[in-house]
Amino acid sequence: MNLCFAMLVPETYASAEKGKVIFEENCVECHGERGDGRGAVGPYLEEQRPADLLAEKTRARSNKELFEIIQYGVHFEMPGWEGVLSDQEIVNVVKYLRALASASLPAGE
Ligand code: HEC
Numbered sequence: 656m657n658l659c660f661a662m663l664v665p666e667t668y669a670s671a672e673k674g675k676v677i678f679e680e681n682c683v684e685c686h687g688e689r690g691d692g693r694g695a696v697g698p699y700l701e702e703q704r705p706a707d708l709l710a711e712k713t714r715a716r717s718n719k720e721l722f723e724i725i726q727y728g729v730h731f732e733m734p735g736w737e738g739v740l741s742d743q744e745i746v747n748v749v750k751y752l753r754a755l756a757s758a759s760l761p762a763g764e
Contacts, residue, residue, distance in 0.1 A: 670750045670751075671750040673747040674746075677740065677748050677751070678748055681736070685697055685700070685705040686705045686706070689709070689755065690707075690708035690709055691709050692705045692707035700732045702731070703730050703732045708752055721749045725740070
């Protein structure tokens with residue numbers, strides 16, 4: 656059991672690291688470097704501000720939900736990434752979002 660865990664963790668880190676690169680290339684302009692929704696483009700979007708990806712609402716979503724949001728988009732201001740990012744790349748981005756969200760929690764939580 657412990658062995659499996661030790662083997663899985665580095666793999667998760669590696670995926671999150673790949674997800675970071677994808678996030679920086681495709682998502683930062685709207686969602687901001689920290690994922691808090693304060694990217695440079697946000698204020699210019701007319702209808703809907705980019706979501707704060709660290710918020711409780713987003714944290715509470717399942718991996719599947721996040722995957723589908725990223726795949727299909729939400730609103731016309733949040734484009735779908737199907738055909739741009741591969742399924743594996745979307746999985747990596749979801750892992751990176753989890754890493755960002757847990758890094759933003761106050762110590763002790
Ligand atoms: C052009 C700006 C833009 C880009 C680029 C963009 N987003 Fe978004 N995103 C938005 C907006 C605006 C919303 C809020 C949509 C709504 O709630 O109507 C959103 C919502 C989301 C949500 C849903 C949050 C929630 O819990 O409701 C996720 C997850 C998300 N974006 C992830 C990403 C990822 C990952 C990328 C990069 C692959 C990305 N976004 C790129 C604008 C953008």
